[in-house]
Amino acid sequence: MLATDATPQLTWDLARDVHQLFEFHFMVNAFRAGTVVAVVAAAIGWFVVLRQQTFAGHTLSVVGFPGAAGAIWLGVSATYGYFAFCIAAALVIALVPRGRGRAFSEESAVIGTIQAFALACGFLFASLYSGFLNGIDSLLFGSFLGITDGQVLTLLVVGAGALAVLIVIGRPLLFASVDADVASARGIPVRVLSVVFLVVLGVAVAEASQITGSLLVFALLVVPAAAAQRITSRPVVGFVGAIGLGLVITWLGLGLSYYADYPVGFWTTTVAFAIFLGAEIASRATRAALAARRPSPTVVGP
Amino acid sequence: MNPGLHVGSLLATGSGIADLFAHPFVRNALLAGTAIAAASGLVGYFVVLRSQVFSGDALSHVAFAGALGALAFGIDARVGLFAATILVGLGLGVLGRGGRADDVVIGTVFTWILGLGVLFLSIYTTSSSTGNGAANVNVLFGSIFGLSSGEATLAAVIGGVLCVAVLAIARPLLFASIDEAVATARGVPVRVLGIVFLGLVGVCAGEATQAVGALLLVGLVAAPAGAAQRLTSRPWVGLGLAAGLAVLALWVGVLVSYVDGDIPPSFAIMAAATAMYLLAYGAGRVRAARGSREATVPVSRPVPADAA
Known part of the structure; x- marks a missing residue:
């Protein structure tokens, strides 16, 4: 698979290429961190897509930006800023009642406002911390380079x-x-679960932001799960598939940006988009084929 | 204008509001900003009503990629900006089911487009020696004080046309947004309206990017409109209120940033808009509580079909 996407600099000897890839320690750390982030983001993203909270997930990742910028402005490690802001924003979103139906969505207006205000705060902090404006790019679009062993360990533990x-x-x-009403009738604490889930999402997004940048977390959070759920409707297969796709996106993105001279953010999102497109086409083709063979609607299964 | 007075007022920057209009950069900002904010408020009212805030968010990222793409290929950033936002707006309308785009599809597309923006950014910063190092920050977070008078006039004209266009389709669009099925039955071209509207959202995104930047335009679109819908259930009043609140937020933001030069105007505008939304939210809560105590049923918003 790597070979088909290869650029002229690559040889056809895959083993040699991979060996070359891991020659530098920063690349090894990038792969370690990317792997951890890919697994966590895809696993949690699977629930995000199922619960249709993609917009909330994106907002949480965006909120990491003012957290990090503010922390740097105050002279604290950006890590604390990411976690503080992401978790706080998750709690704010959790406090707003979830809208049903699409006629009027208070939730999306609130989230949109929070998101823009958070980004504006990040911009304010970056402006106040003079000379930091060049750092905006790596906060927003990430940098896989220069990840320390300590950071990899933190990412792994969290x-x-x-x-x-x-x-x-x-x-x-x-x-x-899947069915909030029936679940709550069966005595499942739906509201508490949704709050806990949002906080978990906040934590995961906060750590992912430190590697992929605030604006590109989405490619690892939503795309793998969305692609997997287009291919299969079975929870376990979809869950594992999402993690697999997340790993493919991260590894290919890192490898391609190492060999081709464009930013990792571009490659990661491009691979993610290609995978999503492939899944969409595959699912449509499968549905069309099934419909042609069996006119009556049937459950897809083994 | 008396040049001596102009220099004098420049020196007195921050001393008061009186000499505000003496500065061309403030006049340009207010001229363009008023039209942009009014258009954003009107468009935003429908964006919130139709639950398409996410589409606006997607378009904001498209704006980033479009502007930087144009810069990377040596064209005026605004050409790429409007081309990208309008095309993608229409595309979202055509692809989305019934003119309303699917959240996951939008998210996936905009993530990729954002990635393209990063690519263009790297091409622009590495290839062009004459490149403006702050162009990236200007596109992302706006530079309303950096508008030339030509740019401001063009932005004001486009903003005015956009306002007229939204008001022209407002009646059928309102009908289609509140009850799509009945509107279809009455012969309203719901699907075409949805596509046209997303095209207008694209124009609005391109406009707002010049004022508050690609990343913040969602706030200018969503916050005043959300506040207006909290305050009134009457659509025409709400539309006017949304536009008015957006313009007010922009003026407050520009004034605050003018008085304290350390605060970027984009932040001040967003802060004002967010404060309005919070106030409206609080007011709506208080009124709803009072209403329920009086045992009346305040219909503060259209009831979702499946909420019963």
Whole structure:
């Protein structure tokens, strides 16, 4: 797969190329961090897509930007800024009642406003911290370069924590996401679950932001899950598939940006878009083929 | 204008509001900003009503890619800006089901377009030696004080035309947004309206990018409109209120930024718009609580069809 997307600088000897890729320690760390982020983001993103909270997920990732800019302005590590702002924003979103139907969506207006205001705050902090304007790019669009061993460890620990919480609440959350009314009638604390989920999402997004930049978290959060859910309707297969696709996006993106001289943000999003397009076409083709073979609607299964 | 007075007022910057209009950059900002804000308020009212804030968000990222793409190829940033936002707006309308685009599809497309923007940014910054290092920041966060008088006039004219266009389709669009099924039955071209409207949102996104930047335009579109819908349930009053609040936010923002030069105008405008939304939210809550105590049913917004 790597070879078909290859640029002229690459040889056809895959083993040699991969060896070359890992020659530098920063690249090894980039792959380690990217792998952790891809798994966590795709796993949580699968629920984000199921619960139709993609806009909220995007907002949380955007809110990391003023957090980081503010932290740098105050002289604190950007990491604390990311976590503080993402979790705070998750709680704010959780407090707003979820709208049903599409006729009027208070939620999206609130989220849009929070998002723009947060970005404006980030811009204010960046302006106040004079000489920092050039750093805006790496905060917004990320940099896979210069990731330290310590950062990889932090990402791993926090990511594992977020995944652990997700595994604990996974089954009831799935139930609540698919049918909130029935779930709450069965005694599942739907509201509490949704708050916990948003906080987990905030944590995951905060750590991912530190690698991919605030604006491109979405490519690893939503696209793998959306593509997987277009290919299969079975939860477990879709969940694992989303993680797999997330890894493919990250690894290909990193590899391509190493060999071709364009930013990793461009390659990651391009691979993600290609995968989504492929999944969309595949799912339409499958549906068309099924419809042609069996006129009556049937459940797709083994 | 007396040049001596102009220099004097420049030196006195921050001393008061009186000499505000003596500065060409402030006049340009207010001229363009008023038209842009009014258009954003009107468009935003429908964007919020139709739950298409996410489309506006997507267009904001398209604006970034379009402007930087034009810069990368050595064209005026505004050409790329409007071409990208209008094309993608129409595209979202055509692709989306019934003229309303699917959130996941929009998100995926805009993420990729944002990636393209990053590509153009890297081409622009590495290839052009004459490149403006702050162009990237200007596109992302706006530079309303940096508008030349020609740019401001053009922006004001486009903003005015956009206002007229939105008002022209307002009646059928309102009908189609509130009850699509009945509107279709009555012969309103719902699908075409949806596509045309998203095209207008594209124009609005291109306009707003010049005032508050690609990343902040959603605030100018969503916050005043959201506040207006909180305050009144009457559509025409709401439309006027949304436009009025947006213009007010822009003026307050420009004034604050003028008085304190450390505060970027984009931030001040966003802060004013957000404060309005918060106030309207609080007012709506208080009124709803009072209304329910009096055992009346205040219809503060269209009831979603599946809420029953």
